[in-house]
Amino acid sequence: MQARNADPIAAIATAPGRGGVGIVRVSGKHIAAVIEALCGRPLKAREATYLPFRDAGGTAIDHGLALHFPAPHSYTGEDVLELQAHGGPVVLQLLLARCLEAGAEIGLRLAQPGEFTQRAFLNDKIDLAQAEAIADLIDASTEAAARSAARSLSGEFSQEIHALRDGLVHLRMLVEATLDFPEEEIDFLRKADAHGQLSKLQQNLQIVMQRTRQGALLREGIKVVIAGQPNAGKSSLLNALAGAELAIVTPIAGTTRDKVAQTIQIEGVPIHVIDTAGLRSSEDAIEAIGIERAWAEIETADAVLFLHDLTRAALPDYQAADTAIAAELLQKLPPRVPVIDVWNKLDSMPQAQPGVLALSAKTGAGLHALRHKLLEVAGWQASPEGVFIARARHVQALQRVDAHVALAVAHLAAQAQFLDLLAEELRLAQNALNEITGAFSADDLLGVIFSSFCIGK
Known part of the structure; x- marks a missing residue:
């Protein structure tokens, strides 16, 4: 492990794909030979120099900025070379290959994921919490x-x-x-x-x-699963929360056969909302698989939105089915997972019982109260300026x-x-x-x- 940490390393430091600028980074001891090979001359410390980056035959691969950060005043705490070139993937691969070729004698190798930041940690440039914050940023x-x-x-x-x-x-x-x-x-x-x-x-x-x-x-968010009987408006609620038509909505019971997921933001907190198949007994093999997957999602949720249909609330069969689902939720969920009862279709039945969380996924009425309830369940307190990522x-x-x-x-x-x-x-x-x-x-x-x-x- 220590021997590997002593190797000089190189990698493309910008995201894959085309871009205006791409960066190739080299870090380690004895990289003067790489600087000379690519740039044709030594570089002044911490000063950007515009010049051609040359291949083994002296032909320019590209023209760009080269920067040399001598140890210990660099990101990794080691000698670092950064080549800022045009952001084409072929150009960057050619530059990286040339760096590895020029650094073969000093053992220059491709960097592993996170190895530049790991070296910054090992060389006391940052601590572990700061290193994790880089990835989180x-x-x-x-x-x-x-x-x-x-x-x-x-x-x-x-x-x-x-x-x-x-x-x-x-x-x-x-x-x-x-x-x-x-x-x-x-x-x-x-x-x-x-x-x-x-x-x-x-x-x-x-x-x-x-x-x-x-x-x-703030970093992890919470997983919220929308559950309930068919045609309670689960897909409509997902669409309303997301502000986009993500899930297919029809009057036909059992339209949703598989989960549909979307991450939304409420006051900066990520809420991972999952729409699931309607819960009922079904002889349709495909729908039955969807219902099984729905229960699997429910069992791993941080919170469950149990959606009820106001227009059917007085029907005995509907009440019995809701009672059965509630009993199964109680059996399958650990006590720490809250179940939030939500009554949908307020636009059709404006006389909801007092004290219940009622809304209309169609018109958006009541959505603000639901968002507030989700933040409350998550344990969020509105003080983001005093919070550090963790x-x-x-x-x-x-x-x-x-x-x-x-x-x-x-x-x-x-x-x-x-x-x-x-x-x-x-x-x-x-x-x-x-x-x-x-x-x-x-x-x-x-x-x-x-x-x-x-x-x-």
Whole structure:
């Protein structure tokens, strides 16, 4: 692994396809030979130079800008060469091939996905949370997510984690010192206000956890499945939420045979909405498969919109079928997954019962209330400017920190006899925090994170 990290690497750094500009990036030691071969002369540090990029025979492949960033003042912390050429795929492939040819003697090879950013992490240019924020900024599907990723990339999230870690380190120092002088232990901890420090750390941790949950929601969104009997208006509701005719809508029961999915934004939060086949008993083999797939989607949902038809609400058969579906939802869904009852076709039956969530997918009446309800169910709080992008692993790590700190509070309250356990809980809490920024990370975790990046980044 370390030997591979020492290899110089090269890749096309721009997205596949045609574009006005394309970039080929080279990073590593001893790349002067590559610079000389492509550019014909050395380059001034951090100064863009317009010149021809030449092949082995001296013929120009293209003309463009070349930049040399000497280590450690570069993205990766290594010597970096960037060639900015015209963005045709053939031109960029020719430039990349020429770089690899010129760098053969120094072991120049193609970069793996995320390897440039991984080197930035390994060379202490960024921490792991910032590295993940780079990928999240690239993948951001909403403006709020992009702004939050930019805040994480600038180090705001890492600073919060470092502040918590520093508090834990200080407490560990107090406890470890106390263990070395057992005859002073209770008075020593009281004088240092260890209890007050731990309570303050707990309060700060709760604030960070809340902002992190919001950041994870911005990145991941929630999966919402629309379920209900045939002809309740599920496809019409999807179309209304998406603002486009995505699903086929007809008066014929069973029109929807397979799922139709669309991601919408509500206040910057991605909501992955899935329309499914109407739930009923069916002897039609194709429709039965669609219904089976509908239940499979329901079972993996973060929330279920149980859509009812106001125009049929008083019919005994319809009521019985809705009751059966509700019972099956209760049986198949875990308690944490909310089921939101929504009554459709308000345009035909304007006298809906008070207190119910009623709407018209046809006219759009009531959609605002539904969007608000979805945000409420997701746990979103309208404070995107204070949120940094986060991932599920960050939330899980902070939950472990919270559990260890809670045990530490209990051990501190028990005083002298549990100081060893207090020290251990503080150590475990610090380790969990270190996983977020990469101060302590397993190699397999790094492999998973950086393999999800695009090549050239």
